[in-house]
């Protein structure tokens with residue numbers, strides 16, 4: 001079976017690594033250890049719009065109140081997780097990368113910034129490849145991706161810079177296929193971003209480059225599906241992804257490539273405004289696809305043989321499927337109708353194992369010597385589990401963007417298949433099932449290290465539905481209790497932490513922190529991640545009583561978690577990892 005995944009891997013470890021880990025002086029190796037990541041669970045101001053606080057999560061709350069020296073917060077955004085600045089909120093990719101790797105790695109956003117600033121991007125192979133297309137008709141340069149300043153999957157300023165760079169280097173025709181966001185930025189902000197885009201395109205037109213928006217749609221409904229659902233991986237050495245909601249990608253293909261969508265308009269602002277007015281039930285995340293047409297009703301930018309196509313998202317998970325549709329000759333996920341022969345590149349290589357795409361503009365981050373490799377090489381038996389939406393987080397992202405297992409003899413990966421619906425409709429998601437299999441793994445006595453992610457705080461948080469978030473958080477709390485009870489039973493150790501905030505603030509706010517209200521007086525929901533630090537709690541009967549958090553690392557971040565859990569597993573961490581949070 002072939003290994004497949006979503007993200008750039010292809011990491012060659014340095015030749016001479018001493019993989020042996022020294023034993024920890026006081027924490028015993030072989031004590032069952034639970035590491036539970038609460039996705040989208042920040043420590044934030046306790047008010048009516050903090051879904052975690054409002055949900056009264058008793059078990060998780062008791063970790064803080066019951067053992068203050070074994071509870072602290074850690075930074076989960078900005079430079080602490082390898083993002084360009086502290087104005088960047090955290091996200092799953094960078095958070096899980098940091099926790100798995102024990103180091104702060106410069107991430108995609110920053111690598112693209114540097115490549116643009118230094119102009120290295122324009123001198124590299126990927127750029128030369130697309131440039132070849134421009135000088136023979138039709139030679140259109142297409143850009144597909146998320147239009148916002150979110151900085152999680154993409155950043156509009158990078159696209160603007162890149163389009164300018166193309167025009168300066170001879171590109172005469174640009175078409176943008178833009179996805180509306182509302183998940184990494186305010187719901188309804190698509191108008192603002194597309195207005196900026198249309199203005200920038202106008203400037204390019206004045207400079208002699210025919211530049212227009214050609215199609216679009218909402219990121220959760222058009223193009224940006226993620227994580228083809230994995231089947232059970234116990235017997236294989238691969239994370240094997242088979243099924244996803246390919247309908248989402250197909251809608252994107254029809255709009256971007258074929259120039260077909262039920263909604264046709266003459267510019268993107270008209271498109272977004274009309275769709276939002278006609279379909280008040282829709283929003284930026286779920287906007288139906290649209291195509292821009294000329295005065296004869298013909299699409300202005302279908303993708304043709306001989307064109308060049310750039311996906312300008314730097315984050316991999318939600319563009320792997322579209323990349324496959326462009327790159328694979330043998331492709332059966334949906335009927336492409338037409339498969340144009342184009343020069344196709346990603347902003348980065350999204351999957352290093354699959355070499356997908358073959359051509360890319362910027363090399364992805366190199367994440368080597370991750371904790372998981374050390375641990376399997378020291379005989380640690382690992383069980384990793386989450387539901388589809390976060391399964392790649394505790395495997396692929398955790399392992400430094402490697403899609404296969406690190407060592408099939410020492411690892412079991414189990415995916416619980418997620419529901420396929422907006423998660424405020426089923427806010428319990430699969431937390432109970434994850435807790436159940438984690439409990440079994442703990443009680444089995446076979447595993448040293450049980451690693452899970454509970455998705456609810458994040459996935460339900462993104463819907464902006466505070467009522468559903470309360471159920472989501474209460475469900476997470478119960479699931480944590482089930483796992484902690486199991487740890488208690490076997491005399492184990494636990495660490496509960498999170499990757500970034502989300503459910504901890506469900507209201508957009510003014511500069512003073514006061515919730516913003518719409519014209520009808522309703523609080524405007526916040527659908528994005530927050531900048532809050534995240535909690536980190538340790539404990540369990542197996543933890544020697546003198547072990548607690550040290551106080552000399554007040555601004556520690558997610559990368560410090562790694563040395564900490566390596567200690568809790570009974571080992572000293574590699575010397576160059578970010579320091580442990582523990583004292584003993």
Ligand SMILES: O=C(O)[C@@H](CO)OP(=O)(O)O
Nearest residue numbers: 091092093152183184458
């Ligand atoms: O849904 C996603 O793609 C991101 C937000 O854009 O969330 P997370 O980083 O938690 O996966």
Ligand SMILES: [Mn+2]
Nearest residue numbers: 039040092499
């Ligand atoms: Mn997350």
Ligand SMILES: [Mn+2]
Nearest residue numbers: 040458459462
């Ligand atoms: Mn999220």
